[in-house]
Amino acid sequence: MADTSSCLSLPYILPSQAQKHVTHNEALRILDVLTQLGVLTDDQSVPPTAPVEGDRHIVGDAATDAWAGHDGAIALLENGLWQYFDPKPGWRAYVIGRESMVVYDGTDWIDLDSDELQDIATFGLGMETLPTTPFAAKLNSALWTALYQADGGTGSVLSTLNKETSLDDAGLIFQKDFNTRALLGLFGSDNIRLSTSADGVDFRDGLVIDAGTGVVEQPNLPRFKAMTNFDNYTSADVWTTIAINAAEFNDQSVLDAGSNQFIAPVAGTYTFGATLTFKQNASDKARLSARLLLNGTDVIAGSLGEITGAHVSEQTTLQIQTMALLAPGDTVELQGLLRGFDGYFMADQTSFWGFKVG
Known part of the structure; x- marks a missing residue:
């Protein structure tokens, strides 16, 4: 069993030891010196001419006189004599004379704002770093705050991410x-x-x-624009779903050409519109109507439109437009009606479109 502790070399009280208080007091003395360590200087190589009992210094390089041979050690003036303590890697001290923190790296005492610490290869906070991530932190929250003008700052806080080329x-x-x-x-x-x-x-x-x-x-915004590529025949007075089967664009595949329906991929507010062009069969007297149907049953409010005046075949058009609040999977389809006489909704001039707006 060792007689002293491994880090601070505190003497242990051994079994059957006489004058145990001496050993105990020596351990307290070492603790008193090295805990909450503050030193007056860390750059002197010559002992001060008028030291005060209890003064502590980090001995500077190339020390002389009483400090000779103790470079980098912690020197304590006790009972009129200098006592020395050799530091271990990781020890920190506050240098009172210049209001700075220093840390011992195993060879030298280094300022926490020194060039060596400004160029650290890796830094891990609460975790180990990886070669590809030289800085790593494991924590539950972080705060960046500006240095206020009252404290000598600008009042602003900026974080900059810089890359070398446009392709990076x-x-x-x-x-x-x-x-x-x-x-x-x-x-x-x-x-x-x-x-x-x-x-x-x-x-x-x-x-x-x-x-x-x-x-x-918004490259993946749900949106479509499509038309019918053939004349859609419609019997008189029958609401007919227009076969919208030729898409100009169909992002997110929201228009199903098989069912002639728009299918909402996500919940949200959508805008829809349509243009229907009349083409006569035997008569041009039909009234032209259009609507948008939700889930095959409900007319979407604001989508119902009708032209009651005289029609010109392949020229008369009816336009409708509205908005709808949809849930995922809701369907919207375009329907047309020719009141009183049959006819067609003209190929390439009858279209349906829509997109998500919110």
């Missing part, structure tokens, strides 16, 4: 259990991107802001 990345990565779920920043270009992923592999841009113009794009 600069941004924030959001993860779940270290699996990426979202990106925000300049990824692969100088455009601002907000991108999400359900699996950490397939990413979809929800928002892109062009670096040159500032124009905002």
